[in-house]
Amino acid sequence: MLSIKNLSVSVDGKSILDGLTLEIPTGEVHAVMGPNGAGKSTLSYALVGRPGYEAASGSVTLDGQDLLAMAPDERAAKGVFLSFQYPTEIPGVPALTFIRAALNAQHRARGEGEISAPDFLRLVRAKATALKIDFDMLKRGLNVGFSGGEKKRMEILQMAVLSPRLAILDETDSGLDIDALRIVADGVNAMRGPGRSMLIITHYQRLLDHIRPDRVHVLAAGRIAASGGPQLAHDLEREGYDRYAPRTLEPAA
Amino acid sequence: MSLARAIETGDLAELPSRRQEDWRWTDLFGLVRDLPPFSPANDAPLAPGPFAALASEQISVVNGHGQTRLVIPAGERHVVALRFVAAADAGAHVARFGVDVGDGAHLVLLESYEGEGDYLAEADLKIVLARASSLERIVITKDSGAAVSVSEAQVVLGAGATLGQTVLAAGAKRQRIETRVSHPGAGAAVRLDGLYLLAGKRHADITTVVTHGGVDGVTDQLVKGVVADQSRGVFQGRIVVAEGADKTDARMGHHALILSDRAEVDAKPELEIYADDVICAHGNTVGALDEEALFYARQRGIPDQEARAMLTKAFLDEVVDRIEHAGAREAARAWVVEHLEAAS
Numbered sequence: 001m002l003s004i005k006n007l008s009v010s011v012d013g014k015s016i017l018d019g020l021t022l023e024i025p026t027g028e029v030h031a032v033m034g035p036n037g038a039g040k041s042t043l044s045y046a047l048v049g050r051p052g053y054e055a056a057s058g059s060v061t062l063d064g065q066d067l068l069a070m071a072p073d074e075r076a077a078k079g080v081f082l083s084f085q086y087p088t089e090i091p092g093v094p095a096l097t098f099i100r101a102a103l104n105a106q107h108r109a110r111g112e113g114e115i116s117a118p119d120f121l122r123l124v125r126a127k128a129t130a131l132k133i134d135f136d137m138l139k140r141g142l143n144v145g146f147s148g149g150e151k152k153r154m155e156i157l158q159m160a161v162l163s164p165r166l167a168i169l170d171e172t173d174s175g176l177d178i179d180a181l182r183i184v185a186d187g188v189n190a191m192r193g194p195g196r197s198m199l200i201i202t203h204y205q206r207l208l209d210h211i212r213p214d215r216v217h218v219l220a221a222g223r224i225a226a227s228g229g230p231q232l233a234h235d236l237e238r239e240g241y242d243r244y245a246p247r248t249l250e251p252a253a
Numbered sequence: 254m255s256l257a258r259a260i261e262t263g264d265l266a267e268l269p270s271r272r273q274e275d276w277r278w279t280d281l282f283g284l285v286r287d288l289p290p291f292s293p294a295n296d297a298p299l300a301p302g303p304f305a306a307l308a309s310e311q312i313s314v315v316n317g318h319g320q321t322r323l324v325i326p327a328g329e330r331h332v333v334a335l336r337f338v339a340a341a342d343a344g345a346h347v348a349r350f351g352v353d354v355g356d357g358a359h360l361v362l363l364e365s366y367e368g369e370g371d372y373l374a375e376a377d378l379k380i381v382l383a384r385a386s387s388l389e390r391i392v393i394t395k396d397s398g399a400a401v402s403v404s405e406a407q408v409v410l411g412a413g414a415t416l417g418q419t420v421l422a423a424g425a426k427r428q429r430i431e432t433r434v435s436h437p438g439a440g441a442a443v444r445l446d447g448l449y450l451l452a453g454k455r456h457a458d459i460t461t462v463v464t465h466g467g468v469d470g471v472t473d474q475l476v477k478g479v480v481a482d483q484s485r486g487v488f489q490g491r492i493v494v495a496e497g498a499d500k501t502d503a504r505m506g507h508h509a510l511i512l513s514d515r516a517e518v519d520a521k522p523e524l525e526i527y528a529d530d531v532i533c534a535h536g537n538t539v540g541a542l543d544e545e546a547l548f549y550a551r552q553r554g555i556p557d558q559e560a561r562a563m564l565t566k567a568f569l570d571e572v573v574d575r576i577e578h579a580g581a582r583e584a585a586r587a588w589v590v591e592h593l594e595a596a597s
Contacts, residue, residue: 048552049552050548050552051544051548071551071556071557072548072551072552073551073552073553073554073555073556073557073560075552076551076552076553076554077554081552081553082552084549084552087549088543088545088546088548088549089546090546090549090550090564090567091567091568091571092566092567092568092570092571093563093564093567098550098553098563099553101550101555101559101563102550102553102554102555103554105553105554105555105556105559106554109554109556141567158553162553162554
């Protein structure tokens with residue numbers, strides 16, 4: 001499904017990703033772990049087309065289509081979703097209004113019909129209940145005044161409603177207490193299935209106790225330094241990242 | 254000096270110029286080279302105005318001619334549309350209009366400035382609110398892009414009176430909506446909001462002066478603007494708290510979005526405080542759309558233009574939401590949507 005080949009990305013003139021290659025087959029959940037500053041967030045931003053994170057070389061395809069040639073909203077319509085590490089506040093746009101606009105825009109881009117208001121509300125209500133999100137929160141400005149945990153749950157709600165082909169979760173466990181972590185993990189696990197792939201980006205192994213990945217990769221010095229099964233996450237937790245690229249340890253970007 | 258005096262005397266030297274501090278961003282002297290003839294009376298039937306469906310009574314002042322006074326008797330409640338229209342044959346004209354709201358009466362005044370062609374027009378309003386009366390004044394402008402249009406309202410509040418005002422300015426060649434409020438304190442409350450939404454080479458100037466003369470008065474002001482293309486928005490807000498006007502609570506906010514490199518916003522928020530025991534605050538920001546929010550929306554699949562329109566509308570909605578009269582609020586929302594399309 002997702003194929004990244006020799007991807008290099010520089011941010012503000014500094015090389016962050018340097019020939020990264022990664023394949024995620026359809027239906028699989030892969031975790032990318034790495035120390036702060038290894039380029040984890042840069043990878044997620046490059047995949048979704050954030051301005052300033054353009055690829056200098058290499059290729060990224062989703063189901064064989066060139067993702068790098070697409071605008072961010074075109075990538076979203078192809079099914080690429082990013083759960084942001086720091087979700088943005090959007091004052092004045094209620095969450096319900098925002099999510100419906102997003103869903104309908106994706107439907108339009110794919111040549112599908114728009115969803116009716118009653119169907120949309122039914123869908124959102126069901127997903128919100130599962131994530132223990134108070135429905136009244138969806139009538140407030142998106143993420144405005146929400147706690148860190150509420151923002152992360154709102155990301156997973158959007159993921160559940162938009163039902164992407166490829167979900168990228170960037171440090172989704174940060175800012176979550178243990179109960180919220182379980183709710184979010186249950187929400188993510190409910191979406192695992194044969195037609196959907198996931199890329200979980202995390203510094204700690206904690207989240208991977210709840211969302212068990214098929215493969216674990218170590219990102220160091222801008223490329224994949226090692227890959228393995230779920231056990232690799234536990235090894236990393238015990239041994240740290242030093243053996244992969246001791247000189248790349250830097251303060252977080 | 255005023256546009257009205259220049260029109261009435263035929264003396265261009267009476268035009269407000271940049272040499273006057275209050276007019277430095279809306280210079281008419283440098284703009285108007287000769288005065289067109291006086292506008293003729295015009296009795297031709299008018300197309301329905303922007304508030305036609307909302308008002309029980311409609312007053313039309315066409316080319317400066319028409320009714321000059323509106324009196325709301327004590328205790329009564331009315332919704333009145335007041336239209337200042339420059340017809341196709343308009344040249345230069347001045348309209349004067351008086352509004353009296355009696356004791357305890359309530360008026361929703363739905364005021365519009367409409368016109369086509371390159372006219373010069375000034376409307377001077379004197380509005381008096383008696384004790385414990387209330388006025389919600391909504392001003393929508395639909396002036397021509399070739400027009401010079403000035404509105405000056407003097408509002409005098411009685412004790413315990415309430416004024417809620419929202420100006421929606423789409424600009425003209427030069428457009429100025431000025432409101433001067435004499436605030437007695439004494440439990441009276443003023444909301445003095447505005448929006449400007451400008452495209453092309455349009456210019457809008459929202460100028461307000463509130464003078465708190467006594468204790469226990471509230472003024473709450475929120476003005477927001479969006480400028481695109483080569484347009485120019487001007488906000489001048491002054492709140493004066495006179496000596497002895499203690500317990501005044503005055504807040505002023507002005508926030509503008511600039512959507513183009515060639516658009517401009519000039520803002521001068523001023524608080525002049527001569528009393529000791531007051532709560533006064535003001536905030537002023539001018540900037541571009543939040544790129545983070547824009548990218549977030551695009552990541553969710555919302556195309557660039559749609560995302561920009563959504564964020565811009567949300568920015569302006571905060572002002573529209575403060576309108577109390579439900580029908581006027583929806584008319585304002587429709588006005589915003591219509592002008593957003595022109596600006597994007």
